[in-house]
Amino acid sequence: MTGKSIDLNNISVKYPNGFAAVKHTDLHIKAGEFFSILGPSGCGKTTILKTVSGFLQPTTGNILIDGEPVDGIHPNKRPTALIFQNLALFPLMSVWENVAFGLEARGVQKSVRREKAMELLDLVALNGQENKKPSELSGGQKQRVAVARALAVEPSVLLLDEPLSALDLKLRQHMRTELRSIQKKTSVTFIYITHDQGEALTMSDRIAVMNKGEIDQIGSADEIYSYPKSSFVASFVGESNHFLGKIISVTNDNGVSIATIDHPLGHLRGKNMNNLKKGDDALIFIRPEHLIISKNKRARQNSNTFIGKLSRRDLEGPFANLFFNVCGETIVVHHNNYNDEGILNSPKENQEYILTFKSSNARVVSCGELASTGREI
């Protein structure tokens, strides 16, 4: 099995009711890559998957697999295999028949089919389960049957449509590693659709973040997390605090463009991600883990400092979420429970603290849409 590259050239999909699910999108996915498309539900990620698998004809543009256009080729003739959100295992066939179905469709002899199915069941650690019906398996086992079934047709591209969403948290985390290792072993190109950033960040070589039918940013997990290029990406991936203001100056600090925003809290400085200019409206994002709390009320610095009153402390395990009230706004800070010496180090509620952050950790992006984070405040 070898992976193949995929190119989307100017793909757009418009449904008969006029809804544009995907808008003029270009995408290049390298052969053998674990590529995730991350976005909230309704952003068009599943639509992209359907066009690649051939269940949906794009309204404009074309798709190349391994450099070859695949327009008009039916799903059953494409070198892709799809793993459905609900897995779509055939309920009346045994596990091995499920796995061997693709071979059956290609007219492979029964003994060969069975042998191949056993091999794949070995790969996904399901030996001994071949004669069971899918309904007799656990959630994780079903998951692996679906993967084995898709791999049986030796696809060059495996398309996964939120396959882990039905599993519970523990199993989901376990399956992440499994999927990743299967991908490594087979070197098939994986296109993984998810709304769960944890899945995308842990497994992928590269991630595309989608919103409203458009790809906002493509990059490695680190790039997406640390260098968001839009307000949507910054707010959708990971947690963050944001402030809106006007840029009052752009300076160059050792080759890094730093923008300063004027905000009622004071001047806030961060890395200029979009080449913004003085006078532009901008958003500055600061991740909770980048805010530093100090007790001693030193003289206020010029920028990147404000005073907040701790209103609530939620213990998360290794760290706590601290909610500060800063001039009427709530700001969340991740705070380690123990300091470097291992002494419990917990701020007190209803006390005032000084919050600071480094300009190199803050990101300034142009104004745009924010993801609804669902964060509890």
Place this chain on the structure above:
Amino acid sequence: MNQSSKLLNIYTAFFLVFLFTPMILLMVASVNDHSPPSVADWRGFTAKWYSFYWASEDVIRSDDVLRSLDRDRFIRCFANSLTVASIVVPLSLILGMAGAITLTKLNTKYNSFLWWLLLSPMLAPGIILGLSTLIFWRDFGVNAGLFTIIMAQTTFISSYPMLIIMARLQRQPHELEHAAFDLGAGPIRTFWRITLPFLFPALASSAVVAFLASVENYNTTMFAKGGSCTLATEIGSMVRNPNGHPPIINALGTFIIIFTLGFAIIYTFVYQKKDR
């Protein structure tokens, strides 16, 4: 237990008595040595009304009442019923499945028209279907007979499998079919390996329903039968005997009731339990 549910129980009991009394009387008369059938005039237990269906010629000839009956004709009509059913059942399953698939998958503005069209034979009075089939085929030079019975019955019996199959078809996740396509199966293989096995329980119960509907049908068949007969029309003409017919009908009826009861028990306690 409160007042109203006590009342409801009493009502249910009355309802069941009303429902079953005629049938129990029918069964009692089937073992009474009295012709025409009677329960009021008890002449002793007999099984001869049952034995009519299998006893030898000599036994029947020796009995005053049974002698007058035409068993060969009865058997001929019964065989006709089986012939008709053996064609109507597969035909109505095929048509019903086609209808179910069309109504489920076809998404056009004509859908509600199709709904009306394909359900109208089930709603329309049975005699209308019988006489329209009669006239239609007469214009093609086909005389009324088993063929017109088959055509007329298929017209409306197909609607039952259609509804049963459609109910199941709508429960099938459409991803199954997509998954099969994606794995390289063509539409025919997908239908054969995925959809048809999924529909099998619905097809089985449709076949039973269609068979019963075909054999017991009287209204439609009466119009389409011409000179031929089926079990139902034969029973119908026996029953219409103004002087009362020997209780062999009661015997047959008793057999049907017991058979149906057994079937209902199996259906309720085995089939339905599995379904849940």
Place this chain on the structure above:
Amino acid sequence: MQSLRNSFGDILSSVIFVLILLWGGLLIVGPQLSVLEEAMVRPERQLDSYIISNLASDADTCQLILNRIIDENKKNTSSIQSGGLASPSFGNMSSSSSSMNMAVPSFGNTSNNSQNNNKRPFIVQCERSRTDLPLTGESKETLASRYNLPILYVDEKTTLVEQLKTAENISELARTSVDKVVAIEKATNTYNLENFKQLFKYSPIPMTEEVKDAENIKIKNQLLNILNIRYENEGVIYQQITITILVTTILYAILATFLSLIICYPIAYKMALMSRPKMMAWLFVALLTPYSIAELMRIYAWVSILENNGLINQILDWIGFIDINAQEYIPFKRYPMTVFLVIVYTYMLFMVFPIYNVMSTLDRNQIDAARDLGASMLKVHKRVIIPHSKPGIAVGCIATFMLSAGAFSVPRIISRGLQSEWFTQTIYNKFFESQNSNLGSAYAIFFTITCFVIVGMFMWLMQARLKDFMRV
């Protein structure tokens, strides 16, 4: 169309399409259209071509008989009057095609007046041999006037030879005209609504004054008077007999539906919501059994109860109310009410199951919640259970109504078809008793449309959809 092809491919889609076409076209629409055509054509015996070809054969028969009489007369005049009766054999005459050639003329007076060559007995075929025969329909036209034929008739006053000559002429004229008339009939649009108009025809009902007075007070007749189906003119009662039967049938069917609903709603409620699972299963068996038993058996079960020497009459005999041996009995099977009750018995289970199936999907917690909030049981039914069960109630009502209105087996078996106050019986009689399938077709179409209009109105009223049929 696209989604069908996507799922089933071109081959299977075409197969399915063809099957639907066969079912819809060959089995459903085609037959209905041919019934419509049948209904819009006048019965064959009312056609001009039928009349004129009958005229030809009548004239032929007339000639045959006249020839015989002439021969007979010759023999009689040549031979000595022996007083023996001449009795011509008519054996070879029966081949004439007229269906009414049974009139055997009496030759009694032939021999008595044998000298008078011009005298002949009454011969119906000769009487009918005239070109000015009236045509059917509302026009006062005759065959001669419509097709420009000379007016010829076998005149009794002329000599037998002249009569024979005229009959020959008529026969020839008729024969040559038949093709022309057939051609004209083919060319002109023969479709008309005459058969449908027959439905609405008022017929005078002869009855004595006492009977009339008794009939007039009946509620049913007063209702018919209001609907203008029945009226009295100059002491004679006129009534649309066919429409009366149709209206009665529909009213009975509506009543049967309503009665079934009232009887069966509590049963469905008991089974769906008021029983423990085990109890529910047994109740299900108890209702499924009679439901699945052949309709004929359910009806037949009543025959031996309602028979003239059936159970009820025997019981009445036993308590001394009547005496069966003295031919005293109550003829239940003649009463429309009996047919009605057996219809209710036979079809009411079609009400139970649809309601039960929908009602059992109701979450019992909803009832408890409503009760908990202080609603009376009546209120719970009105606001929770009935709204939830509405699709089932609608389907049950439609099924019961259509089965009751279209009931054929019940009146045929219970009343032996004698009591034809059920419209299906009327249609059957038109088809198989009076052999008038044209009129029968018109009745059938009108009946079907009436039923479907009622069902359509009911569905609109209940806001039910045909899709609900799938849930039950």
